[in-house]
Amino acid sequence: MTPSVLIPRPETELLVEKALDGLQEGAQVLEVGAGSGCVAITLALERPDLRVSAVDISADALVVARQNAAKLGAGVRFIHGDAFEDDWITAPDRSLDLMVSNPPYVPLQDRPGLEPELAFEPALALFVRDGPGRFIQRLGLVGCRLLKPGGRLMIETHAPEADASLEYLRGQGYRDPHTLEDLSRRPRVLVGTR
Numbered sequence: 722m723t724p725s726v727l728i729p730r731p732e733t734e735l736l737v738e739k740a741l742d743g744l745q746e747g748a749q750v751l752e753v754g755a756g757s758g759c760v761a762i763t764l765a766l767e768r769p770d771l772r773v774s775a776v777d778i779s780a781d782a783l784v785v786a787r788q789n790a791a792k793l794g795a796g797v798r799f800i801h802g803d804a805f806e807d808d809w810i811t812a813p814d815r816s817l818d819l820m821v822s823n824p825p826y827v828p829l830q831d832r833p834g835l836e837p838e839l840a841f842e843p844a845l846a847l848f849v850r851d852g853p854g855r856f857i858q859r860l861g862l863v864g865c866r867l868l869k870p871g872g873r874l875m876i877e878t879h880a881p882e883a884d885a886s887l888e889y890l891r892g893q894g895y896r897d898p899h900t901l902e903d904l905s906r907r908p909r910v911l912v913g914t915r
C-alpha cells in the first residue's frame with residue numbers, strides 16, 4: 722500500500738462476494754477504478770478461469786495494483802485510462818459478462834467537512850465533480866456498450882444516492898435494477914442486467 726491507493730474497505734467485500742455469484746466458466750470481467758487492485762485480484766484468485774481486466778486513471782495506483790497482482794500470482798490485465806474517455810476500451814462490444822466498480826462518490830464540495838482520516842486517501846479515489854451520478858451514468862453507458870445480453874453491472878454505492886442511481890440504470894434500459902444491502906441494511910451495491 723502507498724498514498725496512491727484507497728485502503729480497501731470491508732464494505733467492498735459484499736461487491737466481490739456477490740460479483741462471483743453465477744459467473745460462468747471463462748467469463749470476461751472488467752473492473753473500472755482498480756486502485757490497489759483488491760477487487761480484480763480477488764476475483765482472479767477466487768476464479769482463475771475468469772478473464773479479468775481492470776482500468777484506473779491513476780498511473781501510480783496501477784503500479785501498486787500490478788505489484789499486488791504479481792505478489793499474489795493473480796492473472797489480471799491492468800489498463801491505464803480515464804473511464805470518461807473511450808480510448809482505453811479494447812473489449813469488443815457486447816463481450817463482457819460482468820462490469821464491477823467501486824467508483825469515487827464523495828461530491829467535491831463536501832471535502833472540507835470530511836473526517837480527518839480521509840485526508841490520507843488519494844483525492845482521485847474519493848471525490849467526484851458534479852456528484853456521484855456522473856460516474857453511475859458513465860458506467861451505465863459503458864456497460865450498455867460492452868456487456869453481453871444477460872451481463873451484469875455491479876457498482877458499490879453511497880446509500881443516499883441509491884434510488885437516483887437505480888433510476889439512471891432503469892433509464893438506460895437495464896433489466897431489474899436493484900440494490901444489495903450491507904450488514905447494516907443500507908443499500909450498498911447497485912445491480913443491473915443487460
Ligand SMILES: C[S@@+](CC[C@H](N)C(=O)[O-])C[C@H]1O[C@@H](n2cnc3c(N)ncnc32)[C@H](O)[C@@H]1O
Pocket residue numbers: 726727728729730733753754755756757758759760776777778779782802803804805823824825845846847
Ligand atoms: C473508491 S477507489 C476504489 C479502489 C478499489 N477498487 C477498491 O475498491 O478499494 C476509486 C478508484 O477509481 C479511480 N478513478 C477515479 N476517477 C477515475 C476515472 N475517471 N477513470 C478511471 N478510474 C478512476 C481512482 O484512481 C481510484 O483508484
